[in-house]
Amino acid sequence: MTSGQSGRWILSQLTLVVLAWCSAGVCFAVSQIDTFVFSDEMQERRYRALIDEFRCPKCLNTNLAGSDAPIAQDLRKVVYRLVVLEEKTDQEVRDYLQVRYGDFVLYDPPFNARTWYIWVVPIGLALLGVCVLLGLHSRVSRRHTVLDSEQQARLRGIVQGQAVEAAAPADEQNPEMKP
Numbered sequence: 819m820t821s822g823q824s825g826r827w828i829l830s831q832l833t834l835v836v837l838a839w840c841s842a843g844v845c846f847a848v849s850q851i852d853t854f855v856f857s858d859e860m861q862e863r864r865y866r867a868l869i870d871e872f873r874c875p876k877c878l879n880t881n882l883a884g885s886d887a888p889i890a891q892d893l894r895k896v897v898y899r900l901v902v903l904e905e906k907t908d909q910e911v912r913d914y915l916q917v918r919y920g921d922f923v924l925y926d927p928p929f930n931a932r933t934w935y936i937w938v939v940p941i942g943l944a945l946l947g948v949c950v951l952l953g954l955h956s957r958v959s960r961r962h963t964v965l966d967s968e969q970q971a972r973l974r975g976i977v978q979g980q981a982v983e984a985a986a987p988a989d990e991q992n993p994e995m996k997p
Contacts, residue, residue: 854898865901868911869894872923881925893919 856862866883872893874885882890882897893915900906900914912924921927929937965973 854902856902861902864908865898868897868901868908871912871925872897872915873925875919875923893923 854865856865869882872882874880874882874887874890874893876887876889877885880890882893896915897911900911906914915923921933927933927936
């Protein structure tokens with residue numbers, strides 16, 4: 819085998835490895851698609867709205883519709899069963915999932931003894947921030963600089979001197995500039 823042929827052989831083998839690696843990545847990227855049969859469009863809309871409304875218990879901040887976790891797939895099946903087969907109302911589905919999985923599955927948890935901190939802590943932090951800003955503002959506005967009599971006299975002289983210089987003609991302000 820010549821060096822040109824061995825180079826082509828290595829290039830073809832490398833190309834095959836890269837293609838195999840890319841095709842394996844595509845295979846792993848495919849997710850399962852739920853195939854549910856609905857009797858009418860209204861049932862399908864209700865189902866889609868409900869799976870958009872609930873949070874996946876495993877994922878962080880992902881709804882059931884957007885999650886590929888096994889628990890989300892199971893919950894989509896449960897929602898389908900409750901909506902289509904058992905013909906439950908939307909509120910009954912919400913209540914069932916909330917009782918079974920807790921307030922975590924709700925994006926908008928109710929205000930009760932277990933969830934009060936979710937609602938109160940952000941409001942408390944905002945109020946604390948406003949109080950800190952007001953305290954800093956009042957501290958800065960209360961701080962006055964007090965000059966002693968010598969500093970006040972010097973300041974008056976500077977201010978009066980500038981006023982006199984401003985009133986004088988331009989030639990008299992800078993004697994070095996005279997021709």
